[in-house]
Amino acid sequence: MPHAPSYYAASALPQPQRPALQGTHRTDVCIVGAGYTGVSAALHLAEAGYKVHVLEAEQVGWGASGRNGGQIVHSFSRDMDTIESTYGPDVAKPLGAMIFEGAKIIRERVSRYGIQCDLKSGGIYAAYNARKTKQLQEHQSLWQRWGHPGMQLIVGDEIKHHVQSDLYHAILIDPTGGHIHPLNLALGQATALESLGGVISEHSPVMRVERPDSEGGKSRVHTSAGTVEANFVILAGNAYLGQLEPALAAKSMPCGTQVIATEPLGERWKQVLPTDHCVEDNNFLLDYYRLSGDKRLIFGGGVIYGARDPARIEQRVRPSLEKTFPQLRGVKIDYAWTGNFLLTLSRLPQVGRLHPGIYYSQGCSGHGVTFTHLIGRVLAEAIRGQAERFDAFARLPHYPFPGGRLLRVPLTALGAVWYDLRDRLGL
Structure with a gap:
C-alpha cells in the first residue's frame, strides 16, 4: 500500500x-x-x-x-x-x-x-487556565528535579512573542524540545x-x-x-x-489521531508561530501543531479509540485550528490524514x-x-x-484493558469523555 x-x-x-x-x-x-x-x-x-x-x-x-x-x-x-x-x-x-x-x-x-x-529546536507546552498553568509549573519543577533545567514559564503578553493566539494563560518553553x-x-x-x-x-x-x-x-x-x-x-x-x-x-489498543496541513503560509507564518517552536497543550485530549520546513501549519488532535479511519478529517480538525488562530480562518488545507498509535x-x-x-x-x-x-x-x-x-x-507491569477486546473501546472512550469534560470546565 x-x-x-x-x-x-x-x-x-x-x-x-x-x-x-x-x-x-x-x-x-x-x-x-x-x-x-x-x-x-x-x-x-x-x-x-x-x-x-x-x-x-x-x-x-x-x-x-x-x-x-x-x-x-x-x-x-x-x-x-x-x-x-x-x-x-x-x-x-x-x-x-x-x-x-x-x-x-x-x-x-x-x-x-x-x-x-x-530539524528545528524549541518546544512549547501551553495551558488554557490557571489550573492548567499550575500543572505547567509542576512539570517544570519535576523535570528540573530529574536533571533538566532551563525551561521557561511565560504568562501574559509575552506569550505572543512565541504563539500568536489569545487562548493561553501560560506557556512553558523547553529549548531542547523541537520538531x-x-x-x-x-x-x-x-x-x-x-x-x-x-x-x-x-x-x-x-x-x-x-x-x-x-x-x-x-x-x-x-x-x-x-x-x-x-x-x-x-x-x-x-x-x-x-x-x-x-x-x-x-494488552494494548490501537487508536487513531488526525492531522491536517495548510497551504504554505508565506510571510504569514510570523503571525502564527514567530519563534518556529512546536506547541502542544496540556489537556487530556490535546491539540498539537507546528510549522513545516516550507512554513505550512501542521495541526493535529483528537483520538479515535479502536483506530477506525474517520471520515471528514478536515472538518474534525479545522475548528480547533481556527479557534487557536482566528487569523487563519478559511486557510486552504492541502493535506489531511490519519494514523494509528498504540495505547496501553x-x-x-x-x-x-x-x-x-x-x-x-x-x-x-x-x-x-x-x-x-x-x-x-x-x-x-x-x-x-x-x-x-x-x-x-x-x-x-502490562495490564489488560477492562472489558476485554469487546468493551475496551467504549469504556476507554467513556473515560476520555470525562477527562475532556473536566478540561473544558476548568476543573
Whole structure:
C-alpha cells in the first residue's frame, strides 16, 4: 500500500526500491517493522557490527513513524511523578535517567548521517487556565528535579512573542524540545542502516515467528514468500503488529489521531508561530501543531479509540485550528490524514521478551518519537548482553484493558469523555 496521503509522503526523500523477501536468509538479528523502533534498533546494532535484516509489511515509515505530529517531546506518556508514586523509587530511578536521551539520539543521528528532516529546536507546552498553568509549573519543577533545567514559564503578553493566539494563560518553553519531518527522519535512518550493510525488505508482512526448537537454536521469521533465520528477533510493529502475537495484542489498543496541513503560509507564518517552536497543550485530549520546513501549519488532535479511519478529517480538525488562530480562518488545507498509535492501560510502554531470543517493544501511547529512538538503543544493548536498562522497562507491569477486546473501546472512550469534560470546565 502507498503511504498515507500526507504532507510528509508528498515531500519525502527519494528512496531506492526495496524488494520483498524471497527465499531463505540468515542473519544475526531479524526485526519486524521498519518504523522508528525497528530502524533505530537496527542502526544501533549495525553500528556495533551485527548483521541485521528488517521486514516491513508496507514501506519504511508507513505507520505512525511517518504520520505523527513530528514533535520532539521528552519523557513518557505518563511522566516521572506518576511512575514514582505508582511503582516507587527503585523503578523510577533507572527510567528517570533515560527520559531525555531519545531527543539526543535523534540529533546525533541527524548530525552523523546528514539526514535532511527539517530539524528545528524549541518546544512549547501551553495551558488554557490557571489550573492548567499550575500543572505547567509542576512539570517544570519535576523535570528540573530529574536533571533538566532551563525551561521557561511565560504568562501574559509575552506569550505572543512565541504563539500568536489569545487562548493561553501560560506557556512553558523547553529549548531542547523541537520538531522534525518524521517520515524523512525514518527514511534517512533507513538509508544509514543500508550504508552499514543492513537489509530492509519492504512489502513483506510477517505471517509467523517460529521459536527455536532447541536451546541456542535460531528463530525463523516467515513471510508468504520467504524466511529469515536469526539468532535474535525484535517485534517492532506497534499499532500495526496486528495479531502476529495475540498475547501482545490482548494488552494494548490501537487508536487513531488526525492531522491536517495548510497551504504554505508565506510571510504569514510570523503571525502564527514567530519563534518556529512546536506547541502542544496540556489537556487530556490535546491539540498539537507546528510549522513545516516550507512554513505550512501542521495541526493535529483528537483520538479515535479502536483506530477506525474517520471520515471528514478536515472538518474534525479545522475548528480547533481556527479557534487557536482566528487569523487563519478559511486557510486552504492541502493535506489531511490519519494514523494509528498504540495505547496501553497504564500509558507506559510495554517492553519484554517472548522467548530468550525474541524481544518486543510497543505501546508508546502517543508519545513515541523520542521513546522509540531510546528503546532502539536499549534493545540493541540487551542483544549485546547489557540488559540492565532493558530490564528497567521490562519490569513494568502490562495490564489488560477492562472489558476485554469487546468493551475496551467504549469504556476507554467513556473515560476520555470525562477527562475532556473536566478540561473544558476548568476543573
